[in-house]
Amino acid sequence: MLIYIARRFLEALPVLFLVVTACFFLLRLAPGGPFSAEVDIPAATLARMEAHYGLDRPLFLQYTSYLGNLVQGDLGPSYHYPTRTVNEIIRDHLPISLELGLWGLLVALLVGIGAGVVSMVRPDSWLDSLPMGGAMIGICLPTFVLGPLLVLVFSLWLGWFNATGWNTAGDRVLPALTLGLFYAAYIARLTRGGMREVIGQDFIRTALAKGLPRGKVLAKHALRPGILPALAFLGPAAAGLLSGSFVVETVFHIPGLGREFVNAAFNRDYTLVLGVVVLFAAMILLFNLLVDIGQVLLNPRQRFE
């Protein structure tokens, strides 16, 4: 297993390299630059600012020196925030996005697996369609509608939670719901599908034929193999929860990395965009690895290859 993990790590390196290279050159091709402003900037001033960041050197040289710094873990200075480095910005904002993503994941798992299992208690009855329909609200309402809607109801009308912020425990509830429900819908469907397949298999039929209560059979025997498909989805989902939290961070004003990233893309803060891309790509690779390990652990028939 250690060898397997080591091999996967080695395989990840060229992937990261390709991602960085592609993004580096793509960004530079985009119109506009980090120092464009609405007021006129004298050419000499602009040239000095660009020289300060080495933007006046040939693009390929900039690329190699970026790679050199990257290898040493230095993501460079931010072009938009004059005295901050990308490392600092990531250090400040990543923990918040991670926490938000974690809460979102929790909601997704609880609601998703819950709905998926309940729906299999009596397939094709209202007990099936109701939780599935409910879970599907998450994928049918864009987060930028769901978020303000939840704020309207639970903070402006009911006054249960703050409308914005990320300070108290209560501030976590609405964002986590908004973020998690989208993925809950997918997990619910995958769990339902997985369970449905498992239930058709002989060992479950035997257990049911023996007269064991259906709920017990589902929880004890069908759940573990049944959630395998959902688990496979967790890799992309976790990545999405992290990098896709932009809308939620905007709606609730949470100082996470997603907001910083999107703003950086619009501000042409080249180094910040690249830094976050590298980080997210690395995290996606890591999650996929974790998911693969998890799948093997849950499914004795599968082996590390």
Place this chain on the structure above:
Amino acid sequence: MSVTVPATALPSSAEHLSPGRLAWQRLRSNRMAMAGLAFLVFFSGLCLTGPWFSPYGFQEQPLIAEGATPPGAQHWLGTDHRGRDLATRLFHGGRISLLVGLLATAVSLTIGVAYGALSGFLGGKTDSAMMRFVDILYALPFTVFVILLMVFFGRSLVLLFLAIGAVEWLTMARIVRGQVLSLRQRAFVEAARILGQRPGKLLSGHILPNAAGPIIVYTTLTIPNVMLLEAFVSFLGLGVQPPMSSLGLLINDGATSMEGAPWLLIVPGLAFALTLFSLNFLGDGLRDAFDPRTGK
């Protein structure tokens, strides 16, 4: 028109129709899926013909100082802040959203099927190299990629969604490859090969038609994804060019005035949610129908 069945995926001769017919029968007994199909037919019908019957133009503004008016006899679904008839804009927007969904999905379908089929059919080293490439693309943070695409293609919606479709093909390629790999070994394919069919003919005539089920299912599930993406792009303010509308744009406009003029959110929101519900239920239904193992 709800499900695009591309020519390559259509059963090409009579003997392959029977699994399709079987699936159709199974699908017909699935109430949610049929309700979804019915809604899709109904809504696309409205989007296609509605603007025809409407007395208003989708960009026609009465240029009045007053803001939005609630649903009433004159405007059945009310008007927006510019005084434009919401029903007309909804049908126009629905048309664009469905079109965008179909366009991007068609792109992803074409690339995904071609790539997956080729990879599975060739097998061996080529196959594993091609699949490794897919793995690499999977590692790209998707939102990041969409934003980069927007920076480039922000000016042209069609280009943007072509690009999105070009990214969305990964899962399709995996599914198709898996199907092709398993079908390759089957007796009827072997038989056709022994009879001297050329590889291209073999692929398009025998293998792909039998992989049609999963392809159709996944296609149905890609359309809502792309439509959500369109909504996200609208949220960032980079969607279709006003005064044109799309469901995402209408919803985004509505979300900003959900208290003052709730119908501006409810109407397009409901249409959007129902369309996505329908596509998802139809996709689920199709999956159940095509996969005999999950039969009841």
Place this chain on the structure above:
Amino acid sequence: MGAMTNHSLRSAFASPTGSVLSLCLIGLAAGCGPSENRVESGIREQVLHINNATDIRSLDPHTVTGLPEFHVVAALLEGLTAVDPEDMSPAPAAAREWEVSGDGTVYTFYLREDATWSNGDPVTARDFLFGFERILSPNLASQYAYMLFPMKGARAFNEGEIEDFGEVGARAIDDHTLEITLHQPVPTFLSLLSHNTWYPVHPDTILAHGAIDDPHTRWIRPENFVGNGPFTLERWATGRRIEVKRNPDYWDAGRIHLNGTHFYPLDPPVGERAFRSGQLHITDPVPPERIPYYRDQLPEVFMTDDFFGTYYFRLNVTVPPLDDPRVRLALSLALDREMIVDNIYGGERPAAYSFVPPGVPDYEPEPVIEPDLDRARELLSEAGYPSGEGFPSMRILYNTSDEHSAIAQLAQEMWRRDLGLNLSLENAEWQVYLDRTNRLEYHIARSGWIGDYLDPYNFLNTMAGGGGNNRTGWANDDYDALLNEIVGTRDTGARRQRIREAETLLVNEAPVIPLFFYNRMYLKHPAVQNWRPTPIGYRTYKDVRLAAEE
């Protein structure tokens, strides 16, 4: 404001939509709120919670470019003069008094002996000189260095023509006497001095973190920052808030009521929700859709103030037929500005028929043109496009924003309906928009200008031929001559006359089509007292007080 009033406010907010859900839930609202919200705790602690609308980039007075930055810097640093919010006249600040020479070119400032930096050092004339030298240093690459150009030799020093700062017209006569020499009289000079570019910085702090002309040092971090303003920098958490605390050693500390101010970077709709749920005392601006609601239902929190800015369309005069002044004027005459401001801002912004916004004490806007459809059609057919026939397809460019989009759509429809022109819209994200207007790759573009100081010249000068802020390709010798005359004229009456002439020429030539004047529309909790913003964004927090209502 006590708990009772707050609940009544909250239920007033909750009722309007009349949706079934709200009816069921309102009953619960009163009981379940958090025990004390930020508005209430802020009143108790005299801490002002205010939405600053965006994440600020820097707090360096010499490199910042935006108003949100200025709003925080104004709490932390102080220049020679301040703005009196009553009549916009220059008021004493770091300088207690001043003298002007007979020819209006030499100013002598007497600094307060009791003014200190937040680390206890006295504020001296040399600190100001250090600041001037810093912002003018070519390597600092300050975008706003031009604000100091009225000072003799400033421009030459900034452009590297002279290297000895001693040749620039500023010197310290002694620790507390500062003399500034201008290369020609500037009637508005004293007002200029309240702008952040003229603020001093603490030399030892700057030099402790890098060279005088290094724009990227960490002296602006809370742990390093040394200021001379009424507040000190306590905390700067990007994405969350900036906290400033009352400076007990400030020379006028007795006048300060607030113990602190917290600035939040919320988008307008988020800020509005935060305001309603009792998390903010002030949020600026109000999302346009919410204007009628607040104006009609809660006038006690809805505020409007002058703001020295104009919203206009730029026309690219290098592209036919926009090179024809008749076509440009026709486009301008066909726009019903009243309708636009009524539809989008509930009529709360003044329609613009001239270029210079209101707010200058002795220069009120006078309409230069009057919308006139018949004349517009006449001009258009004279130019060869009767009823819009043969008019090429053109695009209206705007940067991504619901507001700009709505305005452009109204204009598009007016030009279509009334002139028969079929223009399309083009939405571009900010960087692309800047890029394209800079390169004149557009036909018609949405635009705006916010004045840096209260002088019509600041507006008119943007349209000088060949100027970097012109971006229309328009150049007019008469206009440029008038601009020169404005600079050289000391007599206020004659100067006003030239300004009016220039403005009239500009609006009739119509390389720009003014649509409306900006104003500030914001929400302010009734507890906030003595909140007196100025049209140029300068703020004084000194007198602000949070009073609990009886």
